[in-house]
Amino acid sequence: MAVLKYEEIAEFLRARIAAGEIPPGETIPSGRELAEQWSVSRATAIKAVDVLRSDGIVVAQQGTGFVVTEMPVARPAGSRRAGSARTLGGMPFLRVGEPDWEEPPTRVATTLGLPPTVKALRRARILQLPDGTPHSYVEAWFPPEVAKASPRLADTAPIAEGTTRYVRRQTGRSPAEGVDITTVRAASEVEASQLGVPQNSPVAVLLHTAYDEQGKPLVCEEGVTPASNFEQVDTYAM
Known part of the structure; x- marks a missing residue:
């Protein structure tokens, strides 16, 4: 290319x-x-x-x-339509901990096509509202073949070019299709702690998966937003 x-x-x-x-x-x-x-x-x-x-x-x-920029910005999980800038809907964010290899939740593992016990690389962040309070908690999961070919994903330092461009440069694979699935459930203990809400509070969960030209997943993001912060607006011709 x-x-x-x-x-x-x-x-x-x-x-x-x-x-x-x-x-x-x-x-x-x-x-x-x-x-x-x-x-x-x-x-x-x-x-x-x-x-x-x-x-x-x-x-x-x-x-x-x-x-x-002094403060990096990122978009919430999902809504990665072609041609949209990272700043469109972007928010300041904080990286949570260090990237690590863990067994992803069942839903994420199934989406990535990973058998049980196989680990994926996880990068977590908290997107913030203007007053600094948490807006959403996002975990991005990269399948082993993508993570191993893109070693900077395991670093805590920000990737100025953005993970999508970096992964494309390292693997030669580009996102061709995105699938967003939104559901509602109760917040887990970890999610509640990161978001500063009571455990079992209602949250909207957006599962975003980016697939390459061969239909293979490049990354799966799970964005968790408290009900009080979640709003989805769709505008369309009638």
Whole structure:
């Protein structure tokens, strides 16, 4: 799969940001500087910067240019429609613990096609409301073949380019179809503790699975949201 020039520039900037060469609050090179450095048009350079902006990695600062964001943002589980930016519906988040290898819940294991006792790599995060209180608790589960080919998934450091692009670069596999299933149940002890609600409180659970072109799962996310925070709005033509 050929990499377009603006994608190459965006990947280069992501790598510098991830390595700490351009820390949060610092300005990235301007469109003119990038155009000169890479011998491309300003339109191509600006398109590369726009990719980073859409992914929530940089923000526009008046009189300065584009600066690296202080607070990473992520989307809740699900709603990963093609072309949607990571910042669309994105929220500040906190990573929970360290990525670890565990046996996933039965529902997740079945979705990933894993036999009993087989472990998957888990990454957990809490998405936050503007006042800092928890909005939802999300566990992302990666099947062994994806996790082993993508070693940075096991690191606590953020992946500036985003897990989807990183996994694509490592495995050559891209998400082609997403399936979201929403159900309602009582919060487990762990979920209640992470969300700051009483155990057995009603929660909405969104199970999001991304499949590649061959129909094989790349990741399964389980997002748990207290009933008080959950709202689903669908707008459609009639």
